[in-house]
Amino acid sequence: xxxxxxxxxxxxxxxxxxxxxxxxxxxxxxxxxxxxxxxxxxxxxxxxxxxxxxxxxxxxxxxxxxxxxxxxxxxxxxxxxxxxxxxxxxxxxxxxxxxxxxxxxxxxxxxxxxxxxxxxxxxxxxxxxxxxxxxxxxxxxxxxxxxxxxxxxxxxxxxxxxxxxxxxxxxxxxxxxxxxxxxxxxxxxxxxxxxxxxxxxxxxxxxxxxxxxxxxxxxxxxxxxxxxxxxxxxxxxxxxxxxxxxxxxxxxxxxxxxxxxxxxxxxxxxxxxxxxxxxxxxxxxxxxxxxxxxxxxxxxxxxxxxxxxxxxxxxxxxxxxxxxxxxxxxxxxxxxxxxxxxxxxxxxxxxxxxxxxxxxxxxxxxxxxxxxxxxxxxxxxxxxxxxxxxxxxxxxxxxxxxxxxxxxxxxxxxxxxxxxxxxxxxxxxxxxxxxxxxxxxxxxxxxxxxxxxxxxxxxxxxxxxxxxxxxxxxxxxxxxxxxxxxxxxxxxx
Amino acid sequence: xxxxxxxxxxxxxxxxxxxxxxxxxxxxxxxxxxxxxxxxxxxxxxxxxxxxxxxxxxxxxxxxxxxxxxxxxxxxxxxxxxxxxxxxxxxxxxxxxxxxxxxxxxxxxxxxxxxxxxxxxxxxxxxxxxxxxxxxxxxxxxxxxxxxxxxxxxxxxxxxxxxxxxxxxxxxxxxxxxxxxxxxxxxxxxxxxxxxxxxxxxxx
Numbered sequence: 001x002x003x004x005x006x007x008x009x010x011x012x013x014x015x016x017x018x019x020x021x022x023x024x025x026x027x028x029x030x031x032x033x034x035x036x037x038x039x040x041x042x043x044x045x046x047x048x049x050x051x052x053x054x055x056x057x058x059x060x061x062x063x064x065x066x067x068x069x070x071x072x073x074x075x076x077x078x079x080x081x082x083x084x085x086x087x088x089x090x091x092x093x094x095x096x097x098x099x100x101x102x103x104x105x106x107x108x109x110x111x112x113x114x115x116x117x118x119x120x121x122x123x124x125x126x127x128x129x130x131x132x133x134x135x136x137x138x139x140x141x142x143x144x145x146x147x148x149x150x151x152x153x154x155x156x157x158x159x160x161x162x163x164x165x166x167x168x169x170x171x172x173x174x175x176x177x178x179x180x181x182x183x184x185x186x187x188x189x190x191x192x193x194x195x196x197x198x199x200x201x202x203x204x205x206x207x208x209x210x211x212x213x214x215x216x217x218x219x220x221x222x223x224x225x226x227x228x229x230x231x232x233x234x235x236x237x238x239x240x241x242x243x244x245x246x247x248x249x250x251x252x253x254x255x256x257x258x259x260x261x262x263x264x265x266x267x268x269x270x271x272x273x274x275x276x277x278x279x280x281x282x283x284x285x286x287x288x289x290x291x292x293x294x295x296x297x298x299x300x301x302x303x304x305x306x307x308x309x310x311x312x313x314x315x316x317x318x319x320x321x322x323x324x325x326x327x328x329x330x331x332x333x334x335x336x337x338x339x340x341x342x343x344x345x346x347x348x349x350x351x352x353x354x355x356x357x358x359x360x361x362x363x364x365x366x367x368x369x370x371x372x373x374x375x376x377x378x379x380x381x382x383x384x385x386x387x388x389x390x391x392x393x394x395x396x397x398x399x400x401x402x403x404x405x406x407x408x409x410x411x412x413x414x415x416x417x418x419x420x421x422x423x424x425x426x427x428x429x430x431x432x433x434x435x436x437x438x439x440x441x442x443x444x445x446x447x448x449x450x451x452x453x454x455x456x457x458x459x460x461x462x463x464x465x466x467x468x469x470x471x472x473x474x475x476x477x478x479x480x481x482x483x484x485x486x487x488x489x490x491x492x493x
Numbered sequence: 494x495x496x497x498x499x500x501x502x503x504x505x506x507x508x509x510x511x512x513x514x515x516x517x518x519x520x521x522x523x524x525x526x527x528x529x530x531x532x533x534x535x536x537x538x539x540x541x542x543x544x545x546x547x548x549x550x551x552x553x554x555x556x557x558x559x560x561x562x563x564x565x566x567x568x569x570x571x572x573x574x575x576x577x578x579x580x581x582x583x584x585x586x587x588x589x590x591x592x593x594x595x596x597x598x599x600x601x602x603x604x605x606x607x608x609x610x611x612x613x614x615x616x617x618x619x620x621x622x623x624x625x626x627x628x629x630x631x632x633x634x635x636x637x638x639x640x641x642x643x644x645x646x647x648x649x650x651x652x653x654x655x656x657x658x659x660x661x662x663x664x665x666x667x668x669x670x671x672x673x674x675x676x677x678x679x680x681x682x683x684x685x686x687x688x689x690x691x692x693x694x695x696x697x
Binding site for chain 1: 597600601602606607608614615616639640641642643646647652654657659660661
């Protein structure tokens, strides 16, 4: 009965452990300091994320398991995990860097903010590395609970409170669906481990799934679809994006989305890998509905944060096309898409955070009028990002879409690819409208000069990455391909 | 025979108390019936040999959740007759939804099957009763070894819940009067009692 415990068995989870300890230390630091210390805690949190990023990059070399015997372990670390975790950490660090000044100006800076972001990031990393429905659920809840609190963070603001309550109630419902589905699967197989499930559904046993299993799987997918805000589980997104404080919205739009999509991919290629015939129709429906709703519903928006919510719903649709392809190429396309999405979105939110007139925050699309004359550099960055989001060649966003659709065509989903391209044309309208407003409309009142250094850094960096990828796509393509191949060991070997 | 009788006793009390929870007029009575239902459900667990779950049910649900409910019911002035007003108008919709769910459950479990070699796959097999390991012991051995990761992650979730509660509700109120024990202890007769010499018959 006695087992010896070796600390070396914890190595695959080192980045998570480090971030957790860092978050606890920052919490202590914040509690025992007299003054608020939001800025200092934020800086330390960013440093902690950078260290975690370095640790993560050291680990992705091979597939390793932690917490439990071998392949049945609760936690898996592989190239796919390292790639997506790096994106999540970058996204979290960027948004933290952008939020410091904002929170101070709005006088809502408190040390709990970076701590909650850190805990949410730990949750996302656990999600990405989940190798069991139990660790999946706990990671998801750790992330979601932190996000609910962050949505309501500006507690004296009615809209933020509404956003928090709405997100919480609908999120709890989605968690319930996920748990119900997981319990049905557990009832069938007797294990919650991804490897155990994959074995039962896989070629070795090749069980014809019973009705209960299909229902369980659909419930799990529905719960996960809520977390990535895919249509028809998207209702919360526009309200929450609009109501939450803008840095929190920027955070919502990037890191949790990437983490949840990575989790979706892992669940679909791992335990359900051989049930592709059953889940493909579900994913195709989610993808199509998200792409079209994202394209059409965004047209009538006047608030730029709401517009970004619908835009992110549309992007999730495009990313799901890559998952529907169910091939190395498809997942590679998904990862490229997500990496580009990460930089485009942080850049756009850096600009939204700079939309101030005489110290007052504005969120209307019309407020961007005349930006091309008053702030040429900012307008140029926004133009590059908008063209890229719309998928205009040769910018990065185009390549992201191209790889995803290419994979769909290779997998024989021609109709899906064609419809996707059509919806992308529709969505180009509202991206181009922003450019038109910036360059051809008369300015009523110019924005204040953006003096915050981190904000300008993020803005410049995002435009730079989008442009650099356009000309030097090599490293990202190779990295994404290696990461995607991990999920399909059969195809590689 | 006796075990069956005891089972039916616990089961009948659980169902009866459950019905009373939703039909009692007084919300405080509802909560008390809920506690009765919890106790009887704990009895059912005991009959199954799951003594740990029985104890947890009593400790967590009766000790914490029900008391919390009681607090809420007593602190908030809930007008139940107002809550019940829409009951009949919502009944058809609610009934249909319940029926659909029931049919779905029946379909799911009617066609239920287990994976062929489910016995070999079971994640944490139960040890035979003859081995003398109680299920409290078995659970403890699992939670603190194999599932220590999940145990710690749950701890983190609870910590986040605590931070969130404090963040969203704690306010410093300048006007509130707090007890300052140090100031109370430091008080002496000199600065709180004034001795006045009153001349006889003179008044103050």
